Amino acid sequence: xxxxxxxxxxxxxxxxxxxxxxxxxxxxxxxxxxxxxxxxxxxxxxxxxxxxxxxxxxxxxxxxxxxxxxxxxxxxxxxxxxxxxxxxxxxxxxxxxxxxxxxxxxxxxxxxxxxxxxxxxxxxxxxxxxxxxxxxxxxxxxxxxxxxxxxxxxxxxxxxxxxxxxxxxxxxxxxxxxxxxxxxxxxxxxxxxxxxxxxxxxxxxxxxxxxxxxxxxxxxxxxxxxxxxxxxxxxxxxxxxxxxxxxxxxxxxxxxxxxxxxxxxxxxxxxxxxxxxxxxxxxxxxxxxxxxxxxxxxxxxxxxxxxxxxxxxxxxxxxxxxxxxxxxxxxxxxxxxxxxxxxxxxxxxxxxxxxxxxxxxxxxxxxxxxxxxxxxxxxxxxxxxxxxxxxxxxxxxxxxxxxxxxxxxxxxxxxxxxxxxxxxxxxxxxxxxxxxxxxxxxxxxxxxxxxxxxxxxxxxxxxxxxxxxxxxxxxxxxxxxxxxxxxxxxxxxxxxxxxxxxxxxxxxxxxxxxxxxxxxxxxxxxxxxxxxxxxxxxxxxxxxxxxxxxxxxxxxxxxxxxxxxxxxxxxxxxxxxxxxxxxxxxxxxxxxxxxxxxxxxxxxxxxxxxxxxxxxxxxxxxxxxxxxxxxxxxxxxxxxxxxxxxxxxxxxxxxxxxxxxxxxxxxxxxxxxxxxxxxxxxxxxxxxxxxxxxxxxxxxxxxxxxxxxxxxxxxxxxxxxxxxxxxxxxxxxxxxxxxxxxxxxxxxxxxxxxxxxxxxxxxxxxxxxxxxxxxxxxxxxxxxxxxxxxxxxxxxxxxxxxxx
Numbered sequence: 001x002x003x004x005x006x007x008x009x010x011x012x013x014x015x016x017x018x019x020x021x022x023x024x025x026x027x028x029x030x031x032x033x034x035x036x037x038x039x040x041x042x043x044x045x046x047x048x049x050x051x052x053x054x055x056x057x058x059x060x061x062x063x064x065x066x067x068x069x070x071x072x073x074x075x076x077x078x079x080x081x082x083x084x085x086x087x088x089x090x091x092x093x094x095x096x097x098x099x100x101x102x103x104x105x106x107x108x109x110x111x112x113x114x115x116x117x118x119x120x121x122x123x124x125x126x127x128x129x130x131x132x133x134x135x136x137x138x139x140x141x142x143x144x145x146x147x148x149x150x151x152x153x154x155x156x157x158x159x160x161x162x163x164x165x166x167x168x169x170x171x172x173x174x175x176x177x178x179x180x181x182x183x184x185x186x187x188x189x190x191x192x193x194x195x196x197x198x199x200x201x202x203x204x205x206x207x208x209x210x211x212x213x214x215x216x217x218x219x220x221x222x223x224x225x226x227x228x229x230x231x232x233x234x235x236x237x238x239x240x241x242x243x244x245x246x247x248x249x250x251x252x253x254x255x256x257x258x259x260x261x262x263x264x265x266x267x268x269x270x271x272x273x274x275x276x277x278x279x280x281x282x283x284x285x286x287x288x289x290x291x292x293x294x295x296x297x298x299x300x301x302x303x304x305x306x307x308x309x310x311x312x313x314x315x316x317x318x319x320x321x322x323x324x325x326x327x328x329x330x331x332x333x334x335x336x337x338x339x340x341x342x343x344x345x346x347x348x349x350x351x352x353x354x355x356x357x358x359x360x361x362x363x364x365x366x367x368x369x370x371x372x373x374x375x376x377x378x379x380x381x382x383x384x385x386x387x388x389x390x391x392x393x394x395x396x397x398x399x400x401x402x403x404x405x406x407x408x409x410x411x412x413x414x415x416x417x418x419x420x421x422x423x424x425x426x427x428x429x430x431x432x433x434x435x436x437x438x439x440x441x442x443x444x445x446x447x448x449x450x451x452x453x454x455x456x457x458x459x460x461x462x463x464x465x466x467x468x469x470x471x472x473x474x475x476x477x478x479x480x481x482x483x484x485x486x487x488x489x490x491x492x493x494x495x496x497x498x499x500x501x502x503x504x505x506x507x508x509x510x511x512x513x514x515x516x517x518x519x520x521x522x523x524x525x526x527x528x529x530x531x532x533x534x535x536x537x538x539x540x541x542x543x544x545x546x547x548x549x550x551x552x553x554x555x556x557x558x559x560x561x562x563x564x565x566x567x568x569x570x571x572x573x574x575x576x577x578x579x580x581x582x583x584x585x586x587x588x589x590x591x592x593x594x595x596x597x598x599x600x601x602x603x604x605x606x607x608x609x610x611x612x613x614x615x616x617x618x619x620x621x622x623x624x625x626x627x628x629x630x631x632x633x634x635x636x637x638x639x640x641x642x643x644x645x646x647x648x649x650x651x652x653x654x655x656x657x658x659x660x661x662x663x664x665x666x667x668x669x670x671x672x673x674x675x676x677x678x679x680x681x682x683x684x685x686x687x688x689x690x691x692x693x694x695x696x697x698x699x700x701x702x703x704x705x706x707x708x709x710x711x712x713x714x715x716x717x718x719x720x721x722x723x724x725x726x727x728x729x730x731x732x733x734x735x736x737x738x739x740x741x742x743x744x745x746x747x748x749x750x751x752x753x754x755x756x757x758x759x760x761x762x763x764x765x766x767x768x769x770x771x772x773x774x775x776x777x778x779x780x781x782x783x784x785x786x787x788x789x790x791x792x793x794x795x796x797x798x799x800x801x802x803x804x
Contacts, residue, residue: 035069035070035148036070036071036145036146036147036148036149036178037070037071037072037073037139037140037143037145037146037147037148038070038071038072038073038148038149038150038151038479039072039073039075039136039147039149039150039151039174040058040061040072040073040074040075040150040151040153041075041077041132041150041151041152041153042054042055042058042074042075042076042077042153042155043077043078043123043152043153043154043155043156043164044077044078044153044154044155044156045076045077045078045085045088045089045120045155046076046078046080046084046085046088046089047078047155047156049155049185050076050092050155051092053469053470053471054153054155054471054475055076055089055092055093055096056096056097056469056471056472057469057471057472057474057475058074058475059096059111059114060468060469060472060475060476061472061475061476061479062074062110062113062114062117063098063099063102063110064476065479066110066113070148071143071145072117073117073118073119073136073139074114074117074118074119075118075119075120075121075132076089076118076119076120076121077120077121077122077123077132078120078122078123079122079123079124080122081122082120082121082122085120085121085122086119086120088120089118089119089120090115093111093114093115093118096111096114098110098111099466100466101466123167125167126166126167126170126171127171128167129167129168129170129171129172130171130172132172133171133172133173136150137175147174147175147177147178148178148179149174149178149179149180149181150172150173150174150178150179150180150181151181151182151183151478151479152164152168152172152180152181152182152183153183154182154183154184154185155185156185158187158188158189158198161184161198161201161202162201162202165182165201165202165205165206166205168180168182168205169205169206179210179481180206180210181210181212181478181481182206182210182211182212183212183214183478184202184211184212184213184214185214186213186214186215186278187269187273188213188278188487188492189492189496190268190269190273191496191499191500191503191504192493192496192497192500193500195492195493195496196493196496199489199492199493203489208488208489209483211489212478212483212486213486213487213488213492214474214486214487215278215279215282215486215487216470216471216474217278217279217282217283217414217470218282218470218474218485218486219469219470219471219472219473219474219477219485220379220414220415220422220470220473221422221464221467221468221470221473222380222381222412222413222414222415222422222423222424223283223286223381223412223414224473224485225412225424225435225440226283226286226287226381226412227286227291227295227301228295228436229412229424229433229435230291230295231291231295232433232434232435232436233431233433233434234291236430236431236433240385240430241360242360242361243359243360243361243362243363243364244386245385245386246361246364246383246384246385246386247364247384247385247386247387248364248365248366248367248384249284249287249288249364249365249366249367249381249382249383249384250367250369250380250381250382250384251280251283251284251287251366251367251368251369251381252367252368252369252370252378252379252380252381252382253275253279253280253369253370253378253379253414254369254370254371254374254375254376254377254378254379255370255371255372255373255374255377256373256374256375256376256377256517257372257373257377258325258327258328258331258348258372258373258516259328259331259348259372260331260335261335263328263331263332263335263336264335264336266346266348267332267336267344267346270346270347270348271347271348271349271350271370271371271372272347272350272352272499272502272503272506273499273503275370276350276352276368276370276499277495277496277499278487278495279370280368280370281368281495281498281499282487283381284308284354284366284368285305285308285309285491286305287366287381287383288308288311288356288360288361288366289301289304289305289307289308290304290307290308290360291304292304297484298482298483298484299483301484302483302484302488302491305491306488306490306491306494308356309491309494309495309498310494311356311357311358311361312354312355312356312357312498313354313355313356313357313531313651313652314498314501314609314651314652315352315354315498315499315501315502316501316502316505316531316609316610316613317502317505317506317509318531318532318533318534318574319352319353319354319502319531319532319533320350320351320352320353320502320506320533321350321351321512321524321526321533321534321535322347322349322350322506322509322511322512323347323348323349323350323371323511323512323513323514323523323524324344324345324346324347324348324349324511324512324513324514325348325349325372325373325513325514325515325516326513326514326515326516327373327516328344328346328348329342329343329344332344332346345507345508345509345510345511346511347506347511348371348372348373348511349370349371349372349374349511349514349524350368350369350370350371351367351368351369351524351526351533352367352368352369352502352533353365353366353367353528353531353532353533354366354367354368355531357651357655362655365528367528371524373514373516373517374516374517374520374524375517375518375520376416376417377416377417378414378415378416378417378418379413379414379415379416379417380411380412380413380414380417381411381412381414382409382410382411382452383409383410383411384407384408384409385408385409385410385430387404387405387407387408389403389404389405390405391403391404391405400427400428400429400457400458401428401429402429403429404429406427406429406454406458407427407452407453407454408427408429408430409425409426409427409430409452410424410425410426410427410430411423411424411425411426411451411452411459412424413425413451418449418450418451419449419451419456421463421464421467422463422464422467423443423461423462423463424440424461424462424463425451425459425460425461425462426459426460427454427458427459427460428458428459428460432460433460433462435462438465439464439465439466440462440463440464440465441462441463441464441465442460442461442462443456443461443462443463445457473485474486512524512535522536522537523535523537525537529617530616530617530618531613531616531617532617563772563795563797564771564772564784564795566787566792566793566794566795567792567793567794567795568794568795568797568802569794569795569796569797570796570797570798570799570802570803571798571799572798572799573610573760573798573800576760576796576797576798577610577611577614578614578618579796580611580756580758580796581611581614581615581618581619583756583794584600584611584615584701584703584756585615585619585621585622587700587701587754588600588622588623588627588700588701589623591700592623592626592627595695595700596626597626597627597628598623598626598627598628598700598701599627599628599630599693599694599699599700599701600627600628600629600630600699600700600701600702600703601630601631601632601699601701601702601703601744601752602629602630602631602632602649602703603632603633603645603703603704603705603712603713603758604631604632604633604634604635604645604648604649605645605648605705607705607758607759607760607761608703608705608758609648609652611703611758612648612649612652612653613652613653615653615657616652616653616656616657617656622657624657624658624659625658625659625660627659627663628663628664628665628693628694629649629654629659629663629664629665630665630690630694630699631645631646631649631665631666631667632702632703632704632713632743632744632749633645633667633713633714633715633741633742633743633744634646634666634667634669634714634741634742634743635669635714635738635740635741636669636670636675636676636738636740636741636742637669637670637675637738638670638675639666639669639670643738646666646667665686665689665693667682667686667729667742668680668682668685668686669682669742675740676731676740676741676742678731682731682742683727683729683730683731683742684729686729686742687727687728687729690728690729690748691728696751697728697748697751698751698752698753698791699751699752699753700752700753700754701752701753701754701755701756702744702749702752702754702755702756703756703758704749704755704756704757704758704783704786705757705758705759706757706759706764706767706768706771706783707767708763708764708766708767709735709767710767710770710771710780710781710782710783710784711782711783712757712782712783712786713743713744713749713782714732714734714741714742714743715732715743715745715746715778715782715785716732716733716734716735716782717779717780717781717782718779718780719732719733720779721733722743722744722745722746723745723746723778723779723782723785724746724747724778725745725747726747727745728744728745728747728748729742729743729744729745729748730742730743730745731743746778746782746785746786749786749788750785750786750787750788750789750791751788751789751791752788752791753788753790753791753792754788754791754792754793754794755786755788755791755792755793755794756794756796757783757786757793757794757795757796758796759795759796759797759798759801759802760797760798760800760801761798761800761801762800762801762804764797764800764801765800765801765802765803765804768797768801768802771783771784
């Protein structure tokens, strides 16, 4: 009332108020504009990936963000000549499409604006990148814009990364206050070493927060929904998402197409590097990781993913089955100009059995499988829950949302297959899930459609309200700086550290041949027991003749002979490990019957790992309750360190068996927050413990290895420590890091009732030959000093170490 009276007396104030309101509104709009300008540079703009997905993804970004305070310019770049590149890009831009809910007229208008903001230029030299940067700065100045940031999308082969990165870093970075985001496409290396080299090279040009490594599976809607689903259904899942209720997890990607036209790439990478090391492993971490309190925190998600990587149990040859479709070698011969005698060993199919070493997932098998030329195209993640119910009524009376006898499963259906689109499926006898109604909708029943052996009506089924391409999703996440949808350097190297040992061990394995498509039948079916995977059917006759295929273990019996006047047992690795494990169990049983306990000293390193796994998974009658476990040597690192021999023993044996904790005797290398300090007298402590518990300080069995320099335990050539003298346990120095070691002495080892020396691998052939010719020279070859004074020495060698 007062305001009305005031303005009646002063009519000019109405005009002033109106002007002030307009200025405030205009300032608000300008504030929106001040969020800034973003330049997107698509490198490799004329390639297949750009044509199929990236230009459409950039257009979708423009559609999503137009009018929200940012302005954009899009620069397509490649080595293609300017004229050809412009023609190519113009053609691609004409084919861009809008979502179904955008009217055709509106779509045409937006596409026209996007075309005006897009251009092509040739980028080859640092000068070209400098010119691009100057053009961007000139545009900003001309239009009065503030630069928000620049996105460089590397849709180019990895060998080109370094030169491009150098040019961007030196000539095309945005100015102060603006961000830089560099997007990298796989492959990110071929193994851990090459990935580390590439990462080191890129780090010299870019900060970690500036790099976005793309795994496009993380943009697929069903995959992107895994963490939100777990978060939004915490209450229902908290008691179920663990080893007590989950029977197994299947992560599957099947293709009907073969590798024709891509054999050059496939020969270098194969199915494990192409699909399992990246796509399927990333999905595994989303399923297995501990759920952060705040799943919206990129930092927390990435930290928990890394912890999941670190909990993966190491793989070995028995963790995998490999296949190759029959026509593959012929395709390689044609495309790569190989001779008619060439037969590839590259797998086009792989099944891998993975386990996690943590409390949540201990004992739960994760099955990863992918292949080409299979019977269907489909991808899914299936969590199958244990079923401990028994239903007295006949199955025809079971009701989907009530009967506990029906299978209970959660499926993230990535796409294709019978369903034909992304979906989240939850068995009705589990719980009704929550999914946000704005982005997910319930799927209508489709009578006759069966998934995983059950009708669709057995599931609560949800599909996206609007299907989105994975690259569109990820490009949006890049723009918004969502790092959790991408692969950090740390996670990348953790993944390669997990996969590289398996890849190395399989490098010379011949894959099973299969005809392809529906004709595969049950040829590729596999099954698992413990940590081992094998094909369900025996290897059939070769579908095409192979060039002198390598002999299989069954072609040889275990050979028994003499080596250095002691018994020698030689066989293929699998049979050798099985024989050694049997012998250790037999020795243990005799010792327990005679003395009531068994004292076993074990060596470290990689050679005994398969033995530990064999003992853990195949020897259920082993008298662990009466067994004392000692270490033959230890590196001077904390016991939790990955390089610790005790840590290897813990990971591959201790956590899988029931041995009393007071029967486990790690070496005391870490005392008073110091490592192997003389004044801490760790060696003397261990010697006293042995003297107190082991009768006459004579172990029932000592397991040793032999290094390529002739060392054993941590007794090294040209180092007198531990080779003679009264000290049972000594500190020694290794020529390789970590240099400080603790070891049983040679005199103590030679007091054992039995010593077994395990020697494996072609790298040991030279030292095996040399040691066979030398006498008793422990100062040169410590292994030559191993000869129990009143016990037995047995050598266990695989054929590669013994015969080369």
